[in-house]
Amino acid sequence: DAGVIQSPRHEVTEMGQEVTLRCKPISGHDYLFWYRQTMMRGLELLIYFNNNVPIDDSGMPEDRFSAKMPNASFSTLKIQPSEPRDSAVYFCASSFPGADTQYFGPGTRLTVL
Amino acid sequence: GENVEQHPSTLSVQEGDSAVIKCTYSDSASNYFPWYKQELGKGPQLIIDIRSNVGEKKDQRIAVTLNKTAKHFSLHITETQPEDSAVYFCAARNPGGTSYGKLTFGQGTILTVHP
Numbered sequence: 001d002a003g004v005i006q007s008p009r010h011e012v013t014e015m016g017q018e019v020t021l022r023c024k025p026i027s028g029h030d031y032l033f034w035y036r037q038t039m040m041r042g043l044e045l046l047i048y049f050n051n052n053v054p055i056d057d058s059g060m061p062e063d064r065f066s067a068k069m070p071n072a073s074f075s076t077l078k079i080q081p082s083e084p085r086d087s088a089v090y091f092c093a094s095s096f097p098g099a100d101t102q103y104f105g106p107g108t109r110l111t112v113l
Numbered sequence: 114g115e116n117v118e119q120h121p122s123t124l125s126v127q128e129g130d131s132a133v134i135k136c137t138y139s140d141s142a143s144n145y146f147p148w149y150k151q152e153l154g155k156g157p158q159l160i161i162d163i164r165s166n167v168g169e170k171k172d173q174r175i176a177v178t179l180n181k182t183a184k185h186f187s188l189h190i191t192e193t194q195p196e197d198s199a200v201y202f203c204a205a206r207n208p209g210g211t212s213y214g215k216l217t218f219g220q221g222t223i224l225t226v227h228p
């Protein structure tokens with residue numbers, strides 16, 4: 001069974017450009033989480049969804065960040081406009097209904113020049 | 114909000130020795146404490162977890178202990194092997210009135226096991 005799928009795996013862009021990160025959760029999982037990992041701030045939750053509905057977006061750093069989940073199989077995290085301080089590894093994770101375990105994807109390494 | 118402190122930041126042991134990583138949390142409402150292992154270039158992977166109504170849990174060479182009164186929990190790895198080398202993260206989840214709650218992670222411990 002395929003795990004959480006993220007694309008692209010690496011993204012290099014220039015400041016001011018729009019960046020879209022994509023995630024496909026494990027089939028049947030109804031929770032989806034977006035995390036950001038940096039050396040300075042560690043692993044921090046940005047937003048999470050339950051049944052495609054955003055539940056807690058208090059970790060989204062600012063209005064430049066937005067996330068959507070149009071259906072149970074797909075979510076996007078968009079940064080517009082991107083800034084060098086957005087450089088990080090972004091992880092998507094999903095969880096089975098009623099379960100505690102979060103399954104993480106391989107991450108997208110974003111570099112904003 | 115919840116704050117999780119993790120120590121040490123780096124840990125170096127000889128193969129066969131034991132390794133202990135400790136975490137403290139701030140919010141007494143937190144009720145779920147997972148430990149994740151992250152290998153280079155990969156996402157974190159759950160290795161063991163414990164709920165607040167349990168004091169200790171063991172899975173082969175890995176064990177976790179929880180002291181609710183002191184608000185700290187620890188990961189114990191016995192008979193370490195080189196493949197245990199990775200970054201380990203503790204986390205605490207505060208339900209916060211929602212259906213799932215929010216995981217707050219510690220800063221991570223880089224474990225190196227020398228052959």
